[in-house]
Amino acid sequence: MKRYWVPALERADQILTLIAYEPARNRLIDLSKQLGINKSSMFTLLNTMESLGWIVKEKDDTYSLGSSFGALGAAYFRQFNLLKFFHVEAPASTHRVGETIQFAVLEGRDIIYLAKEESPAPIRVAADPGMRFPAHATSLGKALLTQYSYEQLKQLFPEPLLEAKTPHTITQLDQLWLQLQQTYEQGYAIDEQEAVSGFFCIAAPILNHRNEIIAAVSFTMMEAAWLDKFELAKEEIVSLARRLSQRAGAMIL
Amino acid sequence: MKRYWVPALERADQILTLIAYEPARNRLIDLSKQLGINKSSMFTLLNTMESLGWIVKEKDDTYSLGSSFGALGAAYFRQFNLLKFFHVEAPASTHRVGETIQFAVLEGRDIIYLAKEESPAPIRVAADPGMRFPAHATSLGKALLTQYSYEQLKQLFPEPLLEAKTPHTITQLDQLWLQLQQTYEQGYAIDEQEAVSGFFCIAAPILNHRNEIIAAVSFTMMEAAWLDKFELAKEEIVSLARRLSQRAGAMIL
DNA sequence: CCTTTTGGTTTAATATAATAAACCAAGTTT
DNA sequence: AAACTTGGTTTATTATATTAAACCAAAAGG
Structure with a gap:
């Protein structure tokens, strides 16, 4: 049993996740059955969440997310002041x-993906704001992980093997460590089909005025574009990261 | 005491609201004192919320919103498919x-404000996505309320007086009802300094294929612009609403 | 350097939540 | 038309959460 735990919050989280995935689809009894929660417990949970604005009950008794998540979601993204500048600089x-x-x-x-600037390229990875992905398997993550020492890395990844998202994903911690050192030296990180088969990415870290890594930006493309534009993408992503770092440096946090 | 209530969710909501308002500002003891929640209760609440990704603990032991609200916030806005078209048509x-x-x-x-397309006008109302405002005091709200009958309106507003946001706000239900009828007939709604002193708004409703009102759009401006551009704004907001209604009509909901 | 204060963590006793069972209304089946 | 099923709602009993008190480490004050 988990220590210092509030089961009602865990249940609410499960309910919200299901409703977020399928809004206007599930009634009380559907949620009760799918989540294995007693329907009288479900009744009080939904009643409370509805009163708090976390969910709304549709006309057909199904539930959707409520405006509280509009407000909390907006507040979440506002925590990252740099996003405004990203939207200015990235286009x-x-x-x-x-x-x-x-x-x-x-x-x-x-x-955690927070924003993206989409190109007209016909195919693109479905990584939307708010989504998360294992850091070690992405160029963005490698750029961000360079802030840690080897000891800190071991604490972050205590398992013997890292999770493989594709056959190309690094699974050995020492391999990751070597790549992070290389990333640090050259100022950018790459992943070649480590996160998603068929996709190649190059990322650069954004630093604040104390030289702390606070975010990262990356280009994502397919192999033909990768072979054709690697140098251009490298220059541009490093340049974009530098411009954003300058913006971050000017910010009073 | 509230019936069918889960106090832990209410407490979590209070904590999240405070953290959203002041991210990276409050530690456990600050939250405990401000919300009047016992610090051992606060400890288990924060521990659970942190594990669920609702909040993150910063290096200085203060709390900020976690990526779950990025994901849930994004899911909330995705429920409104029309937003994509709004961002295409509104510029x-x-x-x-x-x-x-x-x-x-x-x-x-x-x-509930869900989106806005900002103009370069120097002054604008701070109504951000996710925020809410009393419907009767806004042109957007009046456009949306026309979907109700007089009886339904009385059920929605049972109090003797409607809330006044400025000295110009309508406070009599019958007055509101007359304006809603007028709005229905002319196809647009206005509020002249009812929501915020000094600001004038004109709104039009968006309908789906079943002729149901599902959303509304509005222009907001100051008095000089209002006198100068009223006819142009009226034509354009009705036109925008019609284009979005056509988009809504084509959508399989 | 010693004492006090503060913020976070842990635990046993007390207070309260969760749920099994019952009830109810509406819809479906026979 | 009667019986049955379903989904939502209510309540008393049982299980579990909450919290007062204690503990601990670190920081602040004398």
Whole structure:
């Protein structure tokens, strides 16, 4: 049993996740059955969440997310002041290279995508703001993880093997460590089909005025574009990261 | 005491609201004191919320919102498919009239702002996505409330007087009802300094294929612009609402 | 350097939440 | 038309959460 735990919050989280995944689809009895929660418990949970604005009950008795998540979601993204500047600076870089740019921060050992500037390229990875992904398997994550020492890395990844997202994903911690050192020296990180088969990414870290890594940006593209535009993408992503770092440096946090 | 209530969710909501308002500012003891929650209860609440990704603990032991709200916030806005089209259609209207456009839906007797297209006008109302405001005091709300009968209106607003946000706000239900009828007939709603002193708004409703009102859009401007551009703004907001209604009509909901 | 204060963590006793069972209304089946 | 099923709602009993008190480490004050 988990220590210092509030089971009602865990249940609410499960309910919200299901409703977020399928809004206007599930009634009380559906949620009760799918989550294995007694329907009288479900009744009081839904009643409370509805009163708090976390969910709304549709006309057909199904539930959708409520405006509290509009407000909390907006507040969450507002925590990252740099996003405004990203939206100002990124379009020029996307236009210059012709590929999608992602912006992410580190949370634990995952990256959280916070924003993206999409290019007209026909195919793109479904990484939307708010989504998370294992850091070690992405160029964004490698750029962000360079802030840790080897000891800190071992604490973050205590398991013997790292999770493989594709056959190309690094699974040995020492391998990751070597790549992080290389990333640090050269100022950018790459992942070649480590996160998603068929996709290649190059990322650069954004630093604040104390030289702390606070976020990262990356280009994502397919192999043909990768072979054709690697040098251009490298220059542009480093340049974009530098411009954003200058913006971050000017900010009073 | 509230019936069918889960106090832990209410407490979590209070904590999240405080953290959203002041991220990276409050530690456990600060939250405990401000919310009047015992610090050992606060400890288990924060521990659970942190594990669920609702909040993150910063290096100085203060708390900020966690990536779950990035994901849930994004999911909340995704529930409104029309937002994509709003972002496509609205820039032309903003450019044509030179004023900010808001997009909102009705939730109970409040409107929820979901999106806006800002103009370069120097002054604008701080109504951000996720925020709510009393419907009766806004042009957006009046456009949305026309879907109700007089009886339904009385059920929605049972108090003797409606809340006055400025000295110009309508406070009599019958007055509101007359304006809603007028709004229905002319196809647009206005509020002249009812929501915020000094600001004038004109809104039009968006309908789906079943002729149901699902959202509304509005221009907001100051008095000089209002006198100068009223006819242009009226034509453009009705036109934008019609284009979005056509988009809504084509959508399989 | 010693004492006090503060913030966070842990635990046993007390207070309260969760749920099994019952009830109810509406819809479906026979 | 009667019987049955379903989904939502209510309540008393049982299980579990909450918290007062204690503990601990670190920082502040004398």
